Amino acid sequence: MSIRKREWISKTGLKVAWVVDYRDQHGKRRLKTFSKKKDADAWWQATAAPEIHAGTHTADSASVTVAEAADAWIEYVELEGRERSTIAQYRQHIDLHIVPRIGTEKLSRLTTPRIQSFRDELLKDISRPLAKKVLTSVKSMLGDAMRRGTVAQNVARPVKIQMDRRNKQKLRVGIDIPSRAEIQALLSRATGRWRPVLVTAIFTGMRASELRGLTWANVDFEGKVIHVRQRADRYKSIGAPKSEAGERSIPMTPMVFNTLRDWQSVCPRPIIGRDDDNKAIRAEPQPEHLVFPNGSGNVEELANLYRRGLGDTQVRAGVVVPTGEKDDNGNPVVASKYGLHALRHFYASWCINRRQDGGLELPAKTVQERLGHNSITMTFDRYGHLFPAAGDDFEDMRRAEDALLSA
Numbered sequence: 001m002s003i004r005k006r007e008w009i010s011k012t013g014l015k016v017a018w019v020v021d022y023r024d025q026h027g028k029r030r031l032k033t034f035s036k037k038k039d040a041d042a043w044w045q046a047t048a049a050p051e052i053h054a055g056t057h058t059a060d061s062a063s064v065t066v067a068e069a070a071d072a073w074i075e076y077v078e079l080e081g082r083e084r085s086t087i088a089q090y091r092q093h094i095d096l097h098i099v100p101r102i103g104t105e106k107l108s109r110l111t112t113p114r115i116q117s118f119r120d121e122l123l124k125d126i127s128r129p130l131a132k133k134v135l136t137s138v139k140s141m142l143g144d145a146m147r148r149g150t151v152a153q154n155v156a157r158p159v160k161i162q163m164d165r166r167n168k169q170k171l172r173v174g175i176d177i178p179s180r181a182e183i184q185a186l187l188s189r190a191t192g193r194w195r196p197v198l199v200t201a202i203f204t205g206m207r208a209s210e211l212r213g214l215t216w217a218n219v220d221f222e223g224k225v226i227h228v229r230q231r232a233d234r235y236k237s238i239g240a241p242k243s244e245a246g247e248r249s250i251p252m253t254p255m256v257f258n259t260l261r262d263w264q265s266v267c268p269r270p271i272i273g274r275d276d277d278n279k280a281i282r283a284e285p286q287p288e289h290l291v292f293p294n295g296s297g298n299v300e301e302l303a304n305l306y307r308r309g310l311g312d313t314q315v316r317a318g319v320v321v322p323t324g325e326k327d328d329n330g331n332p333v334v335a336s337k338y339g340l341h342a343l344r345h346f347y348a349s350w351c352i353n354r355r356q357d358g359g360l361e362l363p364a365k366t367v368q369e370r371l372g373h374n375s376i377t378m379t380f381d382r383y384g385h386l387f388p389a390a391g392d393d394f395e396d397m398r399r400a401e402d403a404l405l406s407a
Contacts, residue, residue, distance in 0.1 A: 001020070001021065001022040001023075001044065001049075002020075002021045002022075003018055003019070003020050003021070003037065003040050003041065003044065004018070004019050004021060005017075005018055005019075005037070006018070006019050006033075016035075017033050017034065017035060018033070018034045018035070018036065018037045018039075018040040019031055019032070019033050019034075019040075020032045020033075020034070020040050020043065020044055020048070022044070022048060022052075024052055024057050024059060025051075025052045025053075025055045025057055025152075030059040032048075032059070032060065051152070055152065056152045056153040057152055058107065058108040058150070058151045058152045058153075059108065060106055060108050060109070063106045063107045063108035063109075063150055063151060064106070064107060064145070064150045065103065065104055065105065065106055065107070066098065066099065066102045066103050066104070066105050066106075066107065066110070066141075067094075067099050067103035067104065069107055069141055069142070069144070069145045069150060069151075070094045070098060070099065070103070070141055072144065072145070072148065072150075073090075073140065073141040073144040073145070074087065074090060074091060074094070076144050077090060083233050083237075083239065084233060084234075084235045084237065085233050085234050085235065089133075090137055093133065093134045093137040094137070097122060097126065097134045098134065098137065098138060098141075101118055101121060102114070102118055107142070107145055107150055107151040108151060110142075110151075110155050110156075111155055112155045112156070112158055112159060114155075115138065115155055115156045115159045116159050118138070119131070119135055119159050119161060122134055122135065122161075123161070128161060128163065128164070129163070131161055132161040132163065135156065135159065135160075135161055138156050139154060139156045139157060142154040142155070142156050142157075170385050171345055171349075171382065171383070171385075171386075173349070176342065176345060177342060177345040177346050177349050178319070178337075178338055178342055178343070178345075178346045182317075182319045182337075182338075183202060183346060185317035185318060185319055186198065186202070186313055186314065186317050186319060187199065187202070188317065189313055189316040189317040190313050191313075193268075193292075194308070194309040194310075194312075194313060195259065196259050196260060196263040196267075196291075196292065197211055197292040197305065197309060198309060198310060198313060198343070199255055199256055199259045200226075200256055200259070200260065200291075200292075201340065201343040201344070201347075202343050202346060202347065203252075203253045203255060203256045203347065203350075204226055204250045204252070204256065204347065205250070205343075205344045205346075205347030205348060205351075205370060205371055206226070206228065206250070206344070207231065207242065207246075207341075207344065207372075208302060208305060208306075208340045208341070209231035209232055209233060209234075209242070209302075210228050210230075210231045210241065210246070211291075211292055211305075212231070212232040212236075212290075212292060212299055212300050212302065212305065213230045213231040213232035213238055213239075213290070213299070214226070214228075214230075214290065214291040214292060215230070215287065215288050215289060215290055215291060216264065216267075216285070216286075216287050216288075216289055216290075216291055217287035217288060218230075219260055219264075219291060221257065221260075221261060224251060224252045224257055225249045225250060225251050225252060226249070226250045226252060226256075227248075227249050228241055228246060228247060228248050228249070228250065228372065229241070229247060231246070232299045234302055236298070236299035236301070238299070241372065242372070243372070243374050244374075245368075245369075245372050245373060245374045245375075246372040247372075248369055248370070248372050250370055260291070263291075264285075267289070267291065267293070268282070268293050268294070268295050268296065268297045269282040269283045269284075269285060269286075269289055269297045270282065270283045270289065270293075270296065270297035270298065271283075271296050271297060282297065283297070292305075305340065306339065306340055310336065310338070310339075310340055310343075311336040312336075314336035314337055314338065315334065315336060319336070319337050319338070320334035320335060320336060320337055321334065321335055321336075321337050322334055322335075323335050344371070345383075347370075347371075348367060348371055348379075348382075348383050348386070349383065349386050351366075351367050351370060352367060352383060352386045352387055352388075353386065353388065361388065364376060364379060364380065364387065367379055367383070
């Protein structure tokens with residue numbers, strides 16, 4: 001390594017610079033220029049030399065900007081086959097939160113303190129859960145840059161955003177989970193092509209994407225089970241379930257069985273043409289046809305399923321919340337109370353507390369498998385408070401105490 005003085009004559013007169021001439025950890029020659037010798041010395045001693053020794057040095061000339069690294073990362077996740085909705089979320093993180101703050105900075109000049117500062121800026125401007133997701137995107141982006149050789153270390157790895165679990169609300173019946181009375185009201189008012197999908201959602205706990213991607217081939221009437229083998233994303237593209245655990249089999253209740261059996265004969269099939277009167281010619285029933293399609297036999301829009309399916313049914317059933325507004329006639333305006341995921345919450349609570357209805361109590365592992373959770377921890381984190389107490393009430397504790405003292 002050497003630090004040498006460089007002089008040259010420009011239109012404005014004599015110019016002086018100091019050049020650090022060194023070799024990185026790979027033995028490649030690098031140059032970096034400073035206007036002052038003390039800056040060159042400080043950079044070498046405090047930054048370059050320690051990084052080369054640790055094998056984490058990246059020269060500015062070999063680096064790219066954060067914005068360029070972000071584009072390369074998006075290309076990578078697209079090639080990996082990530083879902084369009086996931087990629088769109090990553091791109092939103094980049095365009096709205098990452099590039100505006102650090103997009104022009106070179107990866108080689110990023111430091112852990114700089115990422116910590118970036119983290120703090122995020123928390124001032126956006127919610128903590130969103131900030132955590134954006135920071136995770138930065139970490140993934142830098143990980144991809146390391147694989148490409150445009151940066152030698154992931155300086156974002158030590159930076160974290162902790163979620164405050166003390167303020168995390170447990171799911172509550174009547175607020176997050178429909179009550180039994182509300183479910184009964186929904187079932188009594190569900191009509192038309194929305195009834196089969198709502199009945200199935202309530203008594204299988206399937207995700208909206210899984211319902212929209214379900215085919216008749218995976219409705220096993222003989223075995224009385226539904227096999228979850230695929231899903232439809234928000235862009236109506238068919239793909240694999242959300243995770244490996246998402247591929248599962250769910251027993252049908254009698255209501256689901258009978259409703260789907262009746263629905264099969266009238267379910268819209270894909271339109272394959274038009275007759276002379278411009279009436280639709282539909283395909284013959286096939287196993288690969290969707291169970292809950294739109295009127296044309298294709299994947300249903302998620303918004304339709306919520307607004308026209310569950311939303312309108314809730315209003316008819318009186319399962320609503322007031323908006324504080326009034327219509328032109330002075331009547332209070334109401335809005336539907338629950339989203340589609342609330343029906344999944346109900347199914348989980350119903351499985352956990354089936355003893356109330358005279359059924360057998362399902363083990364937690366079975367509940368996890370029915371819901372398609374990756375781990376039992378996920379099931380307990382979300383629904384653990386709904387499981388029946390283990391019998392350690394006052395009378396049970398009294399008996400145990402008496403047995404101990406008498407012994």
